[in-house]
Amino acid sequence: MAQTLNTAVSRTDAPRKVTGTATYAADVIPAGMLHGALATSSIAVGTLTGLDTSAAEAEPGVVAVYTHENLPDYKSVKGFYAGGPGSASFWPMEGTEIKYAGQPIAYVVAETAAAARRGAQLITADYDSRPADVHMDPADSFVIGATGDSKGMVATKGDVPKGLAEAAQTLDVEYTTPFQHHNPMEMFASTAEWRGDRLTVWMPSQSVRTLRLGIAKAFGLPETSVRVISPFVGGAFGSKAGITPYAMLTIAAAKAVGAPVRLIVTRPQMYTVATFRPESVQRFRLGADETGKLTAFEHIEIAQTSQFDVVTNPGTHITRAMYASPNIHTEQRVARSDTNTGGFMRAPNEMQTFFGLEQAMDELAHKLGIDPVEMRRVNDTDRHPVEDVPFSSRSLMECYDSVSDTFGWADRTAEVGSMTDGDWLVGYGCATATYPTNILASNARVRMRGTGHAYIELAAHDVGTGSYTIFAQIAAARLGLPVEACDVVMGHGDMPVAPLAGGSGTAASAGSAVHDACLRIGRLVAAEVSRQPEGPLAGVSADRITLEDGVLRGPDGHSQSLVEALASTATTEVEAVGEFRHPALTDKLIRATFSGGYGTAGPVTPECAMFAFGAEMAEVHINRWTHEIRVPRAHGAFAAGTILNRKTAHSQLMGGMVWGIGSALHEVTEVDKPRARYLNANIAEYLVPVNADIREIRVEMLEERDDYVNPLGVKGIGELGIVGTAAAIANAVHHATGRRLRHLPIRMSDLV
């Protein structure tokens, strides 16, 4: 059997994706389907005093217009951060209250998409408008939740003022990061079909179980009456996790109109009807001795949240795990403003906090005259600096050494502005990447046949991450089958429980459940063949038979391939449900995942701190005359435990670094602050990297073994690549120009 793990395997769903036969939510067209369109509020805060739907109703092709007055009732569910399945706790079209700009106020159903769109445009509204505000005043911020314990939002060790007083150099700086929107290429879409009291919903989802549970609750249905189908997701990045108003409204409209309804949310509306990355302020006070060793570490993050939820993405939990310091203080704060509720966007705790942390480390290294890589080396630690537990594995400096080699860090001359290439100023910058390892309960069902085929089923998701492929690889490796003989089916709410596709946890958790199901199949088949009158393992005690790479082995050298053994049984078919229950998972955490939430035991357990690490280096060219900024190359070396598929993992990490370049140089949702409205809510003016923005991206994946995190030794890589990229670029900009840019994105105008 050829090795199937830690190799480069082409995606098993590639043939479908290159032929247009992968079915995304909006590709399903149930018979009799009508089209929905949303009308949204033009003000951010106030009361709806009038809604004129007559022109919309008179529009040819429009079938119905729903408002808060005639939409069928459903029960609201809480938002994700309040422990519910919703994207936010406030539900539009339940009354006349307006709490954010772009809030749905009417839902048009029509025979064609064009008629629905036109109908929505014809709706006019009157408002009693009140002042709205988007601001980040630290004075108005507050600490989230309890303090003191390890999950708490404030952590203190030692005495930071004392550490600062003892330091040879100190730093007291603030960084800001903007609102950003996920902008997956697939527009938000939802198609709902009622047949009596049975409901089918097609929508792109990172958590079909969460959706099914929440929809069932909202509409008073047993969960078994609700089907949520999401086999392919056209990018998610955190935007397709909770139940959003557009889905709930579509379900209600389909119920009212008596026909299936599909809504494709417009690209501009995607900015307000779902979540986003909240803006933030990152304050760092650091002190270090002459050798660069930290004497004090303080990080206070203030993140934006809505008036009706408290978005909790505790970045300080991650920054305080990075570097040794005798004196540490971290604080997680939020400040409210008049927007919809934000959420998680790729590396939600890490992208913005590491833009701060890794630039602060660079600033301090520069003040001390220390090489930035050496600054990280002297502060590297094998124990969590606050929790005082060992890291399950930590290869940060191995990553720095590897990327220094490929990138040629030794060629960097330390002096600012000392490297040039014709009219271009050249800068080299580096930064640490990390991502916490999440541990979540998961199940998976594997059915194997004596013909040499296996079927793997679980309510997990492939949002472009490669899950279809890696689950097939895991089953192939364990069962001794070719990858193409292992058929993976996912994205249905009624399959065995798997966690939300977020926090880079799918491979680690759901993958471990697939692994466990295969081992159980081995035991079931072993029990069968040991009872048979003849055969290589006949009469051998079943509990002494082990499964190794698809071969059943007895204690005395007798063995039989699993496929052959299975083919010799009466049923020639066997099925098992595998479970992943890490010892650190408490009943409460398992229950959370099984009820549609996110019950992670990571990244710190009573025994270990679990993080993947990486080191990134960027070369920046800045035109001396025009100040045009280019990134001709970015290199990253990453250590994230076992790499299951070197091809898809490479794409994940590379894509993460492309996101990092986007954060550094392009991405910002501009806000008209006094009106609390987004100004560039489309994918031409909200810049994302295009092909011409991306030149050389080099990704190295280091070997790393971690026996603690899960039986596969997998840490997760979906978000690791983005973390640190923006800081590496900002540090390179400083190296090239001497300009410290403490906000994102960095633009030509900042360098004039």
Next chain:
Amino acid sequence: MPKTPGPPHLGLSRRSLLGTSGAVGAGLGLAGSADAQQTGPELAAFNTAQITLNVNGKRRTLNVEPRTTLVEALRDDMGLTGTKIGCNQGQCGACTVLLNGRRMNSCLILAITADGAEVVTIEGLADPAGRLHPMQEAFAEHDAFQCGYCTPGQILSAIGCIDEGHAKSAAEIREYMSGNLCRCGAYPNIVAAIESVRDGQEG
């Protein structure tokens, strides 16, 4: 909470759709069926126009509203859902098709203006025996996508890019493929896939 459900504002003066919920579907249900069938919905109360397109080598006649875009006609009327909508405003390239041999954003084209045109979509690239187009194979081999949503548009754009002679170097490919956004960030692999097909054609 919404108030007690009331009757929807039904457009009863128009076609009584609710009573005949199969009517629209009857049209849609023909998607993918034999050539030259009338595949548009019967839209008696609309101003519609009959158009004929040659889609992937097959003649298709359909009735469309003047405001229906080509991508909507392809997807909703003909059931060719391989072509994706990523923005519906010409910003992302996900809906790229070959229109009379040129790559175009099909969301920016009204279907009626394409009357008589030849359209190639992702469904039309494999040969009759089902063998993939070299660009499809190259995208799979080079992992030139992750979520796959922009992929049909990228592949058609890539074919157009080579046909136009704009694939002479990696830099030129990057420039001429910049109308097709990939949020997963597969760009370097997309460039590699296009280079491999270009080199294969040259060889």
